Amino acid sequence: MIDKLIDKIKATKAPIVVGLDPMMKFVPERIKKVAFDLKGETLEGAAEAIWLFNKEIVDKIYDLIPAVKPQIAMYEQFGIPGLISFQRTVDYCKQKGLVVIGDVKRGDIGSTSVAYATAHLGKVQVGNSLCTGFGEDFATVNPYLGTDGVQPFIDVCKEEKKGIFILVKTSNASSGEFQDRLVKSEVDAENNTISERPLYELVGEKVAQWGDQFIGSNGYSYVGAVVGATYPEQGRILRQIMPKAFILVPGYGAQGASGKDLVHFFDENRLGAIVNSSRGIIAAYQNDKYKQFGSANFADAARQAVIDMVADIDQALTSVGK
Amino acid sequence: MIDKLIDKIKATKAPIVVGLDPMMKFVPERIKKVAFDLKGETLEGAAEAIWLFNKEIVDKIYDLIPAVKPQIAMYEQFGIPGLISFQRTVDYCKQKGLVVIGDVKRGDIGSTSVAYATAHLGKVQVGNSLCTGFGEDFATVNPYLGTDGVQPFIDVCKEEKKGIFILVKTSNASSGEFQDRLVKSEVDAENNTISERPLYELVGEKVAQWGDQFIGSNGYSYVGAVVGATYPEQGRILRQIMPKAFILVPGYGAQGASGKDLVHFFDENRLGAIVNSSRGIIAAYQNDKYKQFGSANFADAARQAVIDMVADIDQALTSVGK
Numbered sequence: 001m002i003d004k005l006i007d008k009i010k011a012t013k014a015p016i017v018v019g020l021d022p023m024m025k026f027v028p029e030r031i032k033k034v035a036f037d038l039k040g041e042t043l044e045g046a047a048e049a050i051w052l053f054n055k056e057i058v059d060k061i062y063d064l065i066p067a068v069k070p071q072i073a074m075y076e077q078f079g080i081p082g083l084i085s086f087q088r089t090v091d092y093c094k095q096k097g098l099v100v101i102g103d104v105k106r107g108d109i110g111s112t113s114v115a116y117a118t119a120h121l122g123k124v125q126v127g128n129s130l131c132t133g134f135g136e137d138f139a140t141v142n143p144y145l146g147t148d149g150v151q152p153f154i155d156v157c158k159e160e161k162k163g164i165f166i167l168v169k170t171s172n173a174s175s176g177e178f179q180d181r182l183v184k185s186e187v188d189a190e191n192n193t194i195s196e197r198p199l200y201e202l203v204g205e206k207v208a209q210w211g212d213q214f215i216g217s218n219g220y221s222y223v224g225a226v227v228g229a230t231y232p233e234q235g236r237i238l239r240q241i242m243p244k245a246f247i248l249v250p251g252y253g254a255q256g257a258s259g260k261d262l263v264h265f266f267d268e269n270r271l272g273a274i275v276n277s278s279r280g281i282i283a284a285y286q287n288d289k290y291k292q293f294g295s296a297n298f299a300d301a302a303r304q305a306v307i308d309m310v311a312d313i314d315q316a317l318t319s320v321g322k
Numbered sequence: 323m324i325d326k327l328i329d330k331i332k333a334t335k336a337p338i339v340v341g342l343d344p345m346m347k348f349v350p351e352r353i354k355k356v357a358f359d360l361k362g363e364t365l366e367g368a369a370e371a372i373w374l375f376n377k378e379i380v381d382k383i384y385d386l387i388p389a390v391k392p393q394i395a396m397y398e399q400f401g402i403p404g405l406i407s408f409q410r411t412v413d414y415c416k417q418k419g420l421v422v423i424g425d426v427k428r429g430d431i432g433s434t435s436v437a438y439a440t441a442h443l444g445k446v447q448v449g450n451s452l453c454t455g456f457g458e459d460f461a462t463v464n465p466y467l468g469t470d471g472v473q474p475f476i477d478v479c480k481e482e483k484k485g486i487f488i489l490v491k492t493s494n495a496s497s498g499e500f501q502d503r504l505v506k507s508e509v510d511a512e513n514n515t516i517s518e519r520p521l522y523e524l525v526g527e528k529v530a531q532w533g534d535q536f537i538g539s540n541g542y543s544y545v546g547a548v549v550g551a552t553y554p555e556q557g558r559i560l561r562q563i564m565p566k567a568f569i570l571v572p573g574y575g576a577q578g579a580s581g582k583d584l585v586h587f588f589d590e591n592r593l594g595a596i597v598n599s600s601r602g603i604i605a606a607y608q609n610d611k612y613k614q615f616g617s618a619n620f621a622d623a624a625r626q627a628v629i630d631m632v633a634d635i636d637q638a639l640t641s642v643g644k
Contacts, residue, residue: 041449127363
């Protein structure tokens with residue numbers, strides 16, 4: 001799947017992923033009216049609204065991009081009906097040929113991690129049948145529980161030819177509270193010194209180790225990492241620590257990062273990273289820059305925002321000779 | 323909700339929670355037959371089987387225990403039908419008067435964490451209606467993303483009078499990979515020293531800070547912690563670092579810990595901790611000790627295992643004068 005993702009990035013010349021994180025405040029009134037008329041002001045009505053919203057956006061942008069990243073929390077808040085819309089979104093995007101990264105940030109231990117990996121990337125045995133749960137192509141994974149939590153995902157990826165992105169350095173303001181703490185690492189007995197470095201570097205090293213045996217034909221592993229665009233300097237270091245990890249980069253646009261913050265995440269061939277934007281694309285029509293589209297044409301605004309984002313990254317990479 | 327949990331622990335004299343983590347291999351053939359005859363060897367059939375399995379166990383043990391802890395991964399692996407069984411289980415246990423701890427280990431940032439907190443503990447606005455998603459009483463939360471990730475859960479808990487348990491030191495073998503790393507903490511300028519301690523202690527301190535303002539009438543906060551029974555010495559230290567945090571303790575039974583490992587988690591009034599057992603209870607009939615019950619009476623075996631677990635903890639606490 002990492003090869004499919006890279007092939008699609010090359011074909012579209014767009015190292016970006018659109019976060020399908022629909023909040024009710026992004027959904028235009030006309031769509032809400034259709035959905036609520038059909039299903040009421042209920043969880044079912046909300047779920048219908050976000051599905052219709054997603055579909056209109058996907059129909060307008062699918063030819064420009066390699067991948068989408070639905071954030072499951074935005075669906076889960078609407079209970080079972082919301083998760084049915086998550087499933088419809090995953091299935092529809094796959095039909096459209098898009099790679100689907102399930103932003104689920106799951107992580108547990110042993111048989112529980114096996115169950116999560118199965119839910120999102122694998123197949124489950126029921127009697128004599130093999131059944132598929134949500135069936136994304138990639139999932140995001142939380143590493144706090146260590147190898148016990150991550151290994152089951154890697155095993156399922158190997159079996160199913162899928163991939164994961166492990167949280168290393170997240171894009172939020174307080175990510176440093178734990179992730180930036182200096183931890184003691186190796187003891188150098190000869191010089192009687194103990195090296196120390198931030199926790200995220202240690203996690204990055206683990207990601208590199210976990211992924212080392214699972215390299216696709218393009219030179220990148222199917223065990224990738226999440227590193228926030230809001231921390232470009234840390235991104236530069238992590239790019240070196242994890243040379244074969246594809247990096248999923250959140251934080252562009254609404255969270256404050258721009259093209260110039262991204263250049264260190266990419267290799268000389270403009271590969272190695274895929275940059276996410278969520279509300280910057282799907283709610284572009286609510287941004288001053290795109291307000292001329294109006295809420296009626298919210299999906300056209302999203303298309304223009306995709307084109308502008310690709311151009312911004314292209315320009316930034318060109319300016320550093322990549 | 324922390325007060326309700328404590329009241330129920332006092333009433334049942336059972337500081338335990340039963341993990342409703344149904345795997346297909348635990349479900350007796352007769353239940354699978356009923357479910358598959360009804361819905362086929364499909365996700366729906368599996369979901370029906372685990373629901374019937376849960377219901378029979380809950381009916382047999384609900385009078386003995388204060389709380390259940392369904393592990394959502396075990397349902398999520400069966401996709402939407404599985405999550406419908408999760409919802410049925412949550413609703414049924416609440417009807418039976420049990421406190422429901424959703425073991426979801428969610429954690430993200432900002433609006434995404436708000437969405438997760440809403441999904442499991444809160445209410446979501448749809449038009450002019452307020453709707454409830456999964457509606458558990460407590461949820462487990464992953465702290466790797468820092469305060470940004472945790473605060474939205476605390477806010478929802480405050481609004482809804484619910485609670486959380488934050489992962490501090492998990493019960494698995496590789497939990498130490500990151501959680502045990504020594505991190506630099508405070509600089510003592512006067513003595514020119516820098517204190518250092520394991521990451522889990524730092525997380526524990528944060529849990530204590532986060533929960534400090536939200537203390538119930540029994541003296542415990544609705545911001546609790548998860549600390550594995552498999553690490554009793556760390557539990558002793560964390561009990562002191564987080565004196566007001568109720569501790570959810572996994573790792574008893576199948577994972578190897580027994581009553582004597584638990585004594586440091588409790589205060590002098592036998593409060594402050596609630597010990598989980600999952601397969602040790604729900605799959606007791608597969609254990610040599612309870613095999614005389616047979617698969618037909620799997621729920622009776624579960625009841626006996628609950629009684630034995632309560633006695634084991636009681637004896638251990640008595641032996642240390644608690």
